Amino acid sequence: MKRREFLAGLSGSIVLPTLPRAAGAQVTQLDPHVWAITKGATVKKGRVKLELPQLADNGNSVAMKVSVESPMTAEDHVRGIHLFSDRNPVTRMASFYLGPRAGKAEVSSRVRLAGSQRVTAMAELSDGSFWSDTAEIVVTLSACLDES
Amino acid sequence: MAARIQMPKQARHGELIEIRILIQHPMETGYRHDDVGHLIKRNVINAFSCRYNGEEVFRADLSSGISANPYLQFYTVAEASGEIEFAWIDDEGKQGLERQSIAVKA
Numbered sequence A: 001m002k003r004r005e006f007l008a009g010l011s012g013s014i015v016l017p018t019l020p021r022a023a024g025a026q027v028t029q030l031d032p033h034v035w036a037i038t039k040g041a042t043v044k045k046g047r048v049k050l051e052l053p054q055l056a057d058n059g060n061s062v063a064m065k066v067s068v069e070s071p072m073t074a075e076d077h078v079r080g081i082h083l084f085s086d087r088n089p090v091t092r093m094a095s096f097y098l099g100p101r102a103g104k105a106e107v108s109s110r111v112r113l114a115g116s117q118r119v120t121a122m123a124e125l126s127d128g129s130f131w132s133d134t135a136e137i138v139v140t141l142s143a144c145l146d147e148s
Numbered sequence B: 001m002a003a004r005i006q007m008p009k010q011a012r013h014g015e016l017i018e019i020r021i022l023i024q025h026p027m028e029t030g031y032r033h034d035d036v037g038h039l040i041k042r043n044v045i046n047a048f049s050c051r052y053n054g055e056e057v058f059r060a061d062l063s064s065g066i067s068a069n070p071y072l073q074f075y076t077v078a079e080a081s082g083e084i085e086f087a088w089i090d091d092e093g094k095q096g097l098e099r100q101s102i103a104v105k106a
Helices: A003-013 A032-038
Strands: A043-045 A048-051 A055-058 A062-068 A078-085 A092-097 A106-111 A117-125 A130-141 B003-006 B010-012 B016-023 B045-052 B055-062 B071-077 B082-090 B095-105
Touching: A032 A078, A032 A117, A048 A117, A048 A130, A062 A078, A062 A117, A062 A130, A092 A106, B003 B095, B016 B045, B016 B082, B016 B095, B045 B071, B055 B071
Parallel strands: A043 A130, A055 A130, B010 B095
Antiparallel strands: A048 A062, A062 A106, A078 A092, A078 A117, A092 B055, A106 B071, A117 A130, B003 B016, B016 B071, B045 B055, B045 B082, B082 B095
């Protein structure tokens, strides 16, 4: 048997262990951290734009920008923007509270990411609706959880 | 706790102004150990607020998911001359306060 054939046969027989999804489970509307804010209201896709680099060399400091399409008037404005992480030990990374005085619904910061994951930004609007956007990011060096 | 704030000193009434703040803080996650193996207690800035002449224009609840020396960039509308006040508090209860004045022309 040639080495190539042997390897080809191997790849089909190996069953990769499926890890429990709990640690890396995607943040959904049913996530208790999300539910605590939405109280069960549906979260729609769109209006929110979460900007993260596709690849980060160092998870300790990753530039993040989130903006929401909103006129930011007294009648129609963004009340809050929440950030959730799939893999960080703290799921609810940050919450920003805005108001009509903000003038523009945009916040930038730097975040810490414990590994490659999907980050979710959710905006809470003054009419009670919720909108979200996600960003996939590959992190080469994770923000350390232990002494590493 | 030192902080560096960048914002315009003057603005026209109704103009959108960008505020950038960088606070010097380790944002200790609480998951790291020191040289002798003891867990380092979590110490992050958990709340930050920005007030424009006493009225809150921006507030943030932060966690260990925000980088050390937290940086925040946000916007507000220049309404009247006065002071913009920045306040924050960490897990140890240490508070930080910074003020910047702004002149608004009609």
